[in-house]
Amino acid sequence: xxxxxxxxxxxxxxxxxxxxxxxxxxxxxxxxxxxxxxxxxxxxxxxxxxxxxxxxxxxxxxxxxxxxxxxxxxxxxxxxxxxxxxxxxxxxxxxxxxxxxxxxxxxxxxxxxxxxxxxxxxxxxxxxxxxxxxxx
Numbered sequence: 001x002x003x004x005x006x007x008x009x010x011x012x013x014x015x016x017x018x019x020x021x022x023x024x025x026x027x028x029x030x031x032x033x034x035x036x037x038x039x040x041x042x043x044x045x046x047x048x049x050x051x052x053x054x055x056x057x058x059x060x061x062x063x064x065x066x067x068x069x070x071x072x073x074x075x076x077x078x079x080x081x082x083x084x085x086x087x088x089x090x091x092x093x094x095x096x097x098x099x100x101x102x103x104x105x106x107x108x109x110x111x112x113x114x115x116x117x118x119x120x121x122x123x124x125x126x127x128x129x130x131x132x133x134x135x136x
Contacts, residue, residue, distance in 0.1 A: 014055075026045060030067050030070045037072065043077065045070070046077045053131065080113050081119075
């Protein structure tokens, strides 16, 4: 399934069951991309991350991080802002509360990006509007 088919089937804001399908597809694409760069579809991975961002559930932050870090291409395709649907501070607090290597690596990257000014003009509402405009 490609990006257009997935978007036509699920839309940008899938419901609960649809979100489970988004997570499953994203997990499969992460597995493929980690197996060998280019095996996964990073465009489809980004769309799945956008769908999860629009759902704004903190429990999806580490899955989005896993997608972002699946390969060099995925890292460049998947915006760091996609981790922060609930806001930068809420995401940093969430990641700080987890001791896994993944959560600490994500927090370190967020702090680095914050220090570099990536989040100076960031708001989840504006980011959502940008994705809705892009995919419509």
